[in-house]
Amino acid sequence: MNRHFWIPLGCAALYIAVIVPWVALAAGGGGGFDGVVNSIESRYHQHAMRIPLMGLASVVAGVATRGGVDGVHVAEFEHFSAPVDGEELDRLVEEKLGQGWERMIRETSRHGGEQTLIFSHPEGNRMGLFVVDLDGQEMDVVQVSVDANRLNETILKYKHRDGDENASD
Amino acid sequence: MKHRIVAFILGAAALVAPALAQPSPSPLPLPSPVEKELAARAANVTEVTLGKGMLDFAAKFMDSNDKDQAAAKQLIEGLDGIYVRSYEFDKEGQYSMGEIDKLRQAFATPEWSPMVHEHESKSGESTEVMMKMVNGEPHGIFVLAAEPKELTIVLILGPIRMDQLSELKGIGGLGGVMGPAGPLGPTGPLGGVQHAPHGDGKDKGKTAKGGDQ
Numbered sequence: 001m002n003r004h005f006w007i008p009l010g011c012a013a014l015y016i017a018v019i020v021p022w023v024a025l026a027a028g029g030g031g032g033f034d035g036v037v038n039s040i041e042s043r044y045h046q047h048a049m050r051i052p053l054m055g056l057a058s059v060v061a062g063v064a065t066r067g068g069v070d071g072v073h074v075a076e077f078e079h080f081s082a083p084v085d086g087e088e089l090d091r092l093v094e095e096k097l098g099q100g101w102e103r104m105i106r107e108t109s110r111h112g113g114e115q116t117l118i119f120s121h122p123e124g125n126r127m128g129l130f131v132v133d134l135d136g137q138e139m140d141v142v143q144v145s146v147d148a149n150r151l152n153e154t155i156l157k158y159k160h161r162d163g164d165e166n167a168s169d
Numbered sequence: 170m171k172h173r174i175v176a177f178i179l180g181a182a183a184l185v186a187p188a189l190a191q192p193s194p195s196p197l198p199l200p201s202p203v204e205k206e207l208a209a210r211a212a213n214v215t216e217v218t219l220g221k222g223m224l225d226f227a228a229k230f231m232d233s234n235d236k237d238q239a240a241a242k243q244l245i246e247g248l249d250g251i252y253v254r255s256y257e258f259d260k261e262g263q264y265s266m267g268e269i270d271k272l273r274q275a276f277a278t279p280e281w282s283p284m285v286h287e288h289e290s291k292s293g294e295s296t297e298v299m300m301k302m303v304n305g306e307p308h309g310i311f312v313l314a315a316e317p318k319e320l321t322i323v324l325i326l327g328p329i330r331m332d333q334l335s336e337l338k339g340i341g342g343l344g345g346v347m348g349p350a351g352p353l354g355p356t357g358p359l360g361g362v363q364h365a366p367h368g369d370g371k372d373k374g375k376t377a378k379g380g381d382q
Binding site for chain 2: 087103105108127148
Protein backbone atom coordinates (compact mmCIF):
# COMPACT_ATOMS: atom_id res chain seq x y z
CA MET A 1 0.00 0.00 0.00
CA ASN A 2 1.47 3.37 -0.88
CA ARG A 3 0.39 6.85 -0.02
CA HIS A 4 -1.42 7.10 -3.37
CA PHE A 5 -3.96 4.81 -1.76
CA TRP A 6 -4.15 6.35 1.71
CA ILE A 7 -4.40 10.03 0.73
CA PRO A 8 -7.62 9.75 -1.35
CA LEU A 9 -9.07 7.24 1.11
CA GLY A 10 -8.30 9.58 4.01
CA CYS A 11 -9.93 12.46 2.13
CA ALA A 12 -13.03 10.35 1.50
CA ALA A 13 -13.23 9.35 5.19
CA LEU A 14 -12.83 12.98 6.27
CA TYR A 15 -15.51 13.97 3.80
CA ILE A 16 -17.94 11.37 5.19
CA ALA A 17 -17.14 12.16 8.83
CA VAL A 18 -17.16 15.95 8.70
CA ILE A 19 -18.43 17.49 5.52
CA VAL A 20 -21.61 15.42 4.97
CA PRO A 21 -23.06 15.97 8.49
CA TRP A 22 -22.09 19.65 8.34
CA VAL A 23 -23.84 20.16 4.99
CA ALA A 24 -26.87 18.22 6.21
CA LEU A 25 -27.14 20.32 9.37
CA ALA A 26 -26.63 23.56 7.46
CA ALA A 27 -29.54 22.58 5.22
CA GLY A 28 -31.82 22.19 8.26
CA GLY A 29 -31.22 18.48 7.91
CA GLY A 30 -29.97 15.92 10.32
CA GLY A 31 -32.34 13.26 11.46
CA GLY A 32 -34.03 12.42 14.68
CA PHE A 33 -35.46 14.79 17.22
CA ASP A 34 -33.31 17.84 16.42
CA GLY A 35 -33.83 17.36 12.71
CA VAL A 36 -37.62 17.39 13.09
CA VAL A 37 -37.62 20.38 15.45
CA ASN A 38 -35.23 22.37 13.23
CA SER A 39 -37.32 21.61 10.16
CA ILE A 40 -40.55 22.68 11.87
CA GLU A 41 -38.84 25.88 13.00
CA SER A 42 -37.61 26.73 9.54
CA ARG A 43 -40.75 25.65 7.66
CA TYR A 44 -43.27 27.46 9.88
CA HIS A 45 -40.99 30.28 11.06
CA GLN A 46 -41.61 29.43 14.69
CA HIS A 47 -39.19 29.11 17.54
CA ALA A 48 -39.13 26.05 19.75
CA MET A 49 -38.53 26.29 23.45
CA ARG A 50 -36.23 23.52 24.63
CA ILE A 51 -36.97 22.48 28.20
CA PRO A 52 -33.99 23.39 30.43
CA LEU A 53 -32.16 20.51 32.13
CA MET A 54 -34.06 18.00 30.02
CA GLY A 55 -30.95 15.83 29.84
CA LEU A 56 -30.88 15.62 33.63
CA ALA A 57 -34.62 14.94 33.76
CA SER A 58 -34.12 12.15 31.25
CA VAL A 59 -31.40 10.57 33.41
CA VAL A 60 -33.63 10.86 36.50
CA ALA A 61 -36.54 9.27 34.60
CA GLY A 62 -34.24 6.44 33.50
CA VAL A 63 -33.06 5.80 37.07
CA ALA A 64 -36.55 6.13 38.60
CA THR A 65 -38.03 3.64 36.16
CA ARG A 66 -34.94 1.42 36.15
CA GLY A 67 -34.43 2.05 32.46
CA GLY A 68 -38.14 1.83 31.67
CA VAL A 69 -38.14 5.33 30.22
CA ASP A 70 -35.03 6.78 28.65
CA GLY A 71 -33.82 9.29 26.08
CA VAL A 72 -36.50 11.87 26.79
CA HIS A 73 -36.49 14.89 24.46
CA VAL A 74 -39.09 17.63 24.64
CA ALA A 75 -39.53 20.80 22.59
CA GLU A 76 -42.47 23.14 22.89
CA PHE A 77 -43.71 25.73 20.42
CA GLU A 78 -45.86 28.33 22.12
CA HIS A 79 -48.09 30.72 20.14
CA PHE A 80 -47.84 28.51 17.06
CA SER A 81 -49.84 30.65 14.69
CA ALA A 82 -48.83 29.33 11.27
CA PRO A 83 -51.43 27.34 9.34
CA VAL A 84 -50.48 23.66 9.16
CA ASP A 85 -51.35 21.24 6.41
CA GLY A 86 -51.57 17.80 8.01
CA GLU A 87 -50.23 15.99 4.96
CA GLU A 88 -47.22 18.28 4.71
CA LEU A 89 -46.40 18.05 8.42
CA ASP A 90 -46.62 14.27 8.23
CA ARG A 91 -44.29 14.18 5.25
CA LEU A 92 -41.81 16.53 6.94
CA VAL A 93 -41.67 14.46 10.12
CA GLU A 94 -41.42 11.16 8.22
CA GLU A 95 -38.56 12.44 6.09
CA LYS A 96 -36.60 13.77 9.04
CA LEU A 97 -37.13 10.70 11.21
CA GLY A 98 -35.92 8.49 8.37
CA GLN A 99 -36.05 4.77 7.96
CA GLY A 100 -37.22 2.47 10.74
CA TRP A 101 -39.85 4.83 12.09
CA GLU A 102 -43.44 3.85 11.37
CA ARG A 103 -46.41 6.08 11.80
CA MET A 104 -48.77 4.56 14.30
CA ILE A 105 -51.37 7.27 14.74
CA ARG A 106 -52.27 10.29 12.69
CA GLU A 107 -55.12 12.53 13.65
CA THR A 108 -55.65 15.65 11.64
CA SER A 109 -58.35 18.27 11.68
CA ARG A 110 -58.48 20.75 8.85
CA HIS A 111 -60.51 23.41 10.62
CA GLY A 112 -59.60 23.00 14.26
CA GLY A 113 -55.82 23.37 13.99
CA GLU A 114 -55.30 20.02 15.65
CA GLN A 115 -52.67 17.60 14.47
CA THR A 116 -51.36 14.52 16.21
CA LEU A 117 -48.66 12.24 14.87
CA ILE A 118 -47.24 9.29 16.78
CA PHE A 119 -44.39 7.27 15.33
CA SER A 120 -42.80 4.15 16.73
CA HIS A 121 -39.40 2.60 16.20
CA PRO A 122 -38.45 -0.86 17.54
CA GLU A 123 -35.07 -0.75 19.31
CA GLY A 124 -34.50 -4.34 20.41
CA ASN A 125 -36.29 -4.74 23.72
CA ARG A 126 -37.20 -1.08 23.68
CA MET A 127 -39.61 0.97 21.62
CA GLY A 128 -38.85 4.48 20.50
CA LEU A 129 -41.87 6.77 20.42
CA PHE A 130 -42.03 10.11 18.71
CA VAL A 131 -45.00 12.42 19.22
CA VAL A 132 -45.88 15.67 17.46
CA ASP A 133 -49.02 17.26 18.82
CA LEU A 134 -50.51 20.56 17.77
CA ASP A 135 -53.47 21.73 19.79
CA GLY A 136 -54.66 25.21 18.94
CA GLN A 137 -51.59 27.40 19.27
CA GLU A 138 -49.33 25.02 21.10
CA MET A 139 -47.20 22.36 19.52
CA ASP A 140 -45.28 19.76 21.50
CA VAL A 141 -42.62 17.48 20.11
CA VAL A 142 -41.62 14.59 22.34
CA GLN A 143 -39.29 11.66 21.86
CA VAL A 144 -38.89 8.87 24.37
CA SER A 145 -37.49 5.36 24.46
CA VAL A 146 -39.49 2.85 26.47
CA ASP A 147 -38.65 -0.61 27.76
CA ALA A 148 -42.10 -2.11 28.19
CA ASN A 149 -41.04 -4.86 30.58
CA ARG A 150 -39.15 -2.56 32.95
CA LEU A 151 -41.74 0.19 32.79
CA ASN A 152 -44.50 -2.32 33.43
CA GLU A 153 -42.62 -3.62 36.46
CA THR A 154 -42.50 -0.06 37.82
CA ILE A 155 -46.18 0.53 37.05
CA LEU A 156 -47.21 -2.75 38.67
CA LYS A 157 -45.11 -1.94 41.74
CA TYR A 158 -47.06 1.28 42.30
CA LYS A 159 -50.33 -0.40 41.37
CA HIS A 160 -49.82 -3.10 43.96
CA ARG A 161 -48.73 -0.49 46.52
CA ASP A 162 -51.94 1.46 45.82
CA GLY A 163 -53.94 -1.74 46.14
CA ASP A 164 -52.33 -2.58 49.48
CA GLU A 165 -53.03 0.95 50.79
CA ASN A 166 -56.66 0.76 49.67
CA ALA A 167 -57.02 -2.66 51.25
CA SER A 168 -55.66 -1.43 54.57
CA ASP A 169 -58.04 1.59 54.58
CA MET B 170 -5.77 5.13 -10.30
CA LYS B 171 -7.78 2.17 -9.07
CA HIS B 172 -7.56 3.42 -5.49
CA ARG B 173 -8.76 6.86 -6.48
CA ILE B 174 -11.79 5.24 -8.05
CA VAL B 175 -12.45 3.40 -4.76
CA ALA B 176 -12.17 6.68 -2.86
CA PHE B 177 -14.48 8.36 -5.34
CA ILE B 178 -17.06 5.58 -4.96
CA LEU B 179 -16.92 5.90 -1.15
CA GLY B 180 -17.51 9.64 -1.43
CA ALA B 181 -20.37 9.15 -3.88
CA ALA B 182 -21.92 6.51 -1.61
CA ALA B 183 -21.86 9.00 1.25
CA LEU B 184 -23.80 11.45 -0.89
CA VAL B 185 -26.34 8.91 -2.11
CA ALA B 186 -27.00 7.15 1.22
CA PRO B 187 -29.28 9.86 2.71
CA ALA B 188 -31.36 9.91 -0.46
CA LEU B 189 -31.92 6.16 -0.18
CA ALA B 190 -33.19 6.48 3.39
CA GLN B 191 -36.80 7.10 2.37
CA PRO B 192 -39.71 6.39 4.72
CA SER B 193 -41.38 3.03 4.20
CA PRO B 194 -44.80 2.96 2.49
CA SER B 195 -48.03 2.41 4.41
CA PRO B 196 -48.36 -1.23 5.45
CA LEU B 197 -52.14 -1.14 5.20
CA PRO B 198 -53.14 -3.55 2.45
CA LEU B 199 -55.63 -1.10 1.00
CA PRO B 200 -55.28 0.85 -2.22
CA SER B 201 -53.09 3.70 -1.00
CA PRO B 202 -54.21 6.30 -3.61
CA VAL B 203 -57.81 5.93 -2.39
CA GLU B 204 -56.67 6.51 1.19
CA LYS B 205 -54.79 9.64 0.16
CA GLU B 206 -57.68 11.01 -1.88
CA LEU B 207 -60.14 10.45 0.95
CA ALA B 208 -57.76 12.01 3.48
CA ALA B 209 -57.24 15.04 1.24
CA ARG B 210 -61.00 15.73 1.12
CA ALA B 211 -61.88 14.91 4.71
CA ALA B 212 -62.19 17.57 7.39
CA ASN B 213 -61.01 15.20 10.09
CA VAL B 214 -58.83 12.16 9.56
CA THR B 215 -57.86 9.51 12.07
CA GLU B 216 -55.41 6.81 11.06
CA VAL B 217 -54.29 4.07 13.41
CA THR B 218 -51.65 1.62 12.20
CA LEU B 219 -50.57 -0.98 14.70
CA GLY B 220 -48.22 -3.55 13.24
CA LYS B 221 -47.18 -6.78 14.93
CA GLY B 222 -44.23 -5.14 16.70
CA MET B 223 -46.41 -2.45 18.23
CA LEU B 224 -49.10 -4.95 19.25
CA ASP B 225 -46.47 -7.11 20.97
CA PHE B 226 -45.20 -3.99 22.70
CA ALA B 227 -48.72 -2.99 23.81
CA ALA B 228 -49.37 -6.53 25.07
CA LYS B 229 -46.43 -6.21 27.47
CA PHE B 230 -48.35 -3.54 29.39
CA MET B 231 -51.27 -5.86 30.03
CA ASP B 232 -51.43 -7.65 33.32
CA SER B 233 -51.63 -11.41 32.84
CA ASN B 234 -53.08 -11.77 36.34
CA ASP B 235 -56.06 -9.60 35.48
CA LYS B 236 -58.73 -11.74 33.82
CA ASP B 237 -59.92 -9.12 31.32
CA GLN B 238 -56.46 -7.90 30.46
CA ALA B 239 -55.17 -11.43 30.08
CA ALA B 240 -57.84 -12.15 27.46
CA ALA B 241 -56.99 -8.96 25.55
CA LYS B 242 -53.29 -9.77 25.81
CA GLN B 243 -53.84 -13.25 24.41
CA LEU B 244 -55.80 -11.85 21.49
CA ILE B 245 -53.38 -9.01 20.73
CA GLU B 246 -50.29 -11.19 20.87
CA GLY B 247 -51.64 -13.38 18.08
CA LEU B 248 -52.63 -10.57 15.76
CA ASP B 249 -50.57 -9.39 12.80
CA GLY B 250 -51.99 -5.89 12.65
CA ILE B 251 -54.82 -3.52 13.43
CA TYR B 252 -55.56 -0.72 11.00
CA VAL B 253 -58.22 1.94 11.43
CA ARG B 254 -59.06 4.75 9.04
CA SER B 255 -61.77 7.25 9.85
CA TYR B 256 -62.69 10.13 7.58
CA GLU B 257 -65.18 12.84 8.51
CA PHE B 258 -66.39 15.13 5.76
CA ASP B 259 -67.89 18.61 5.87
CA LYS B 260 -70.61 17.84 3.36
CA GLU B 261 -72.44 14.84 2.04
CA GLY B 262 -71.28 13.36 -1.26
CA GLN B 263 -67.57 13.97 -0.68
CA TYR B 264 -66.78 10.34 -1.33
CA SER B 265 -68.11 8.26 -4.18
CA MET B 266 -69.41 4.73 -4.51
CA GLY B 267 -66.52 4.17 -6.92
CA GLU B 268 -64.10 4.75 -4.07
CA ILE B 269 -66.05 2.41 -1.83
CA ASP B 270 -65.89 -0.21 -4.60
CA LYS B 271 -62.12 0.25 -4.88
CA LEU B 272 -61.81 -0.38 -1.15
CA ARG B 273 -63.96 -3.50 -1.47
CA GLN B 274 -62.00 -4.80 -4.45
CA ALA B 275 -58.87 -5.10 -2.33
CA PHE B 276 -60.70 -7.90 -0.50
CA ALA B 277 -62.28 -9.57 -3.52
CA THR B 278 -60.20 -12.71 -3.11
CA PRO B 279 -61.34 -16.26 -2.33
CA GLU B 280 -59.94 -15.95 1.20
CA TRP B 281 -62.28 -13.11 2.09
CA SER B 282 -65.97 -13.87 2.58
CA PRO B 283 -68.71 -11.30 2.99
CA MET B 284 -70.36 -11.77 6.37
CA VAL B 285 -72.69 -8.83 6.74
CA HIS B 286 -74.08 -6.27 4.36
CA GLU B 287 -76.42 -3.79 5.95
CA HIS B 288 -77.90 -0.76 4.23
CA GLU B 289 -80.45 1.67 5.61
CA SER B 290 -81.85 3.64 2.72
CA LYS B 291 -83.49 6.20 5.00
CA SER B 292 -80.30 7.32 6.69
CA GLY B 293 -77.96 6.34 3.86
CA GLU B 294 -75.83 4.36 6.27
CA SER B 295 -74.28 1.07 5.26
CA THR B 296 -72.07 -1.45 6.98
CA GLU B 297 -70.09 -4.27 5.44
CA VAL B 298 -68.18 -6.92 7.28
CA MET B 299 -65.88 -9.36 5.52
CA MET B 300 -63.91 -12.13 7.08
CA LYS B 301 -60.77 -13.90 6.03
CA MET B 302 -61.09 -17.62 6.62
CA VAL B 303 -58.08 -19.92 6.75
CA ASN B 304 -58.85 -23.62 7.31
CA GLY B 305 -62.24 -22.67 8.66
CA GLU B 306 -60.76 -20.29 11.23
CA PRO B 307 -61.13 -16.50 11.11
CA HIS B 308 -57.77 -14.89 10.31
CA GLY B 309 -58.86 -11.39 9.47
CA ILE B 310 -61.80 -9.07 9.57
CA PHE B 311 -62.59 -6.04 7.47
CA VAL B 312 -65.30 -3.55 8.41
CA LEU B 313 -66.46 -0.72 6.20
CA ALA B 314 -69.00 1.59 7.80
CA ALA B 315 -70.25 4.38 5.56
CA GLU B 316 -72.43 7.28 6.59
CA PRO B 317 -73.23 10.27 4.40
CA LYS B 318 -70.54 12.38 6.05
CA GLU B 319 -68.32 9.74 7.59
CA LEU B 320 -66.38 6.72 6.45
CA THR B 321 -64.74 4.24 8.80
CA ILE B 322 -62.53 1.35 7.80
CA VAL B 323 -61.24 -1.24 10.24
CA LEU B 324 -58.94 -4.08 9.28
CA ILE B 325 -57.73 -6.64 11.77
CA LEU B 326 -55.30 -9.28 10.53
CA GLY B 327 -54.31 -12.47 12.29
CA PRO B 328 -56.13 -15.26 14.11
CA ILE B 329 -59.22 -13.86 15.76
CA ARG B 330 -61.50 -15.27 18.40
CA MET B 331 -64.83 -13.61 17.90
CA ASP B 332 -65.76 -13.85 21.57
CA GLN B 333 -62.63 -11.84 22.47
CA LEU B 334 -63.08 -9.10 19.89
CA SER B 335 -64.84 -6.75 22.27
CA GLU B 336 -61.63 -6.70 24.34
CA LEU B 337 -60.12 -4.50 21.62
CA LYS B 338 -62.53 -1.64 22.22
CA GLY B 339 -59.93 0.17 24.33
CA ILE B 340 -57.61 0.54 21.34
CA GLY B 341 -57.76 3.95 19.68
CA GLY B 342 -60.39 4.23 17.00
CA LEU B 343 -61.92 0.84 17.65
CA GLY B 344 -64.32 1.96 20.38
CA GLY B 345 -67.09 2.84 17.93
CA VAL B 346 -66.80 -0.40 16.01
CA MET B 347 -66.35 -2.73 18.97
CA GLY B 348 -68.72 -0.83 21.26
CA PRO B 349 -72.20 -2.05 22.15
CA ALA B 350 -73.88 -0.61 19.05
CA GLY B 351 -70.90 -0.94 16.70
CA PRO B 352 -70.77 -3.43 13.80
CA LEU B 353 -68.66 -5.84 15.85
CA GLY B 354 -70.28 -5.09 19.18
CA PRO B 355 -72.59 -7.57 20.91
CA THR B 356 -75.72 -5.96 19.48
CA GLY B 357 -74.17 -4.98 16.15
CA PRO B 358 -74.74 -6.86 12.89
CA LEU B 359 -71.87 -9.30 13.27
CA GLY B 360 -72.36 -9.62 16.99
CA GLY B 361 -75.90 -10.64 16.19
CA VAL B 362 -74.71 -13.28 13.74
CA GLN B 363 -72.37 -14.73 16.31
CA HIS B 364 -74.37 -14.49 19.47
CA ALA B 365 -78.06 -14.10 18.81
CA PRO B 366 -80.36 -14.51 15.82
CA HIS B 367 -81.76 -11.44 14.16
CA GLY B 368 -85.47 -11.79 14.09
CA ASP B 369 -87.01 -8.39 14.42
CA GLY B 370 -86.85 -7.59 10.69
CA LYS B 371 -86.52 -3.89 11.45
CA ASP B 372 -83.44 -3.27 9.33
CA LYS B 373 -84.19 -3.36 5.68
CA GLY B 374 -81.53 -4.53 3.27
CA LYS B 375 -79.55 -6.40 5.87
CA THR B 376 -77.95 -9.69 4.97
CA ALA B 377 -75.73 -11.84 7.11
CA LYS B 378 -73.79 -14.81 5.84
CA GLY B 379 -71.93 -17.41 7.73
CA GLY B 380 -68.84 -17.31 5.57
CA ASP B 381 -67.28 -20.44 4.14
CA GLN B 382 -66.77 -22.31 7.34
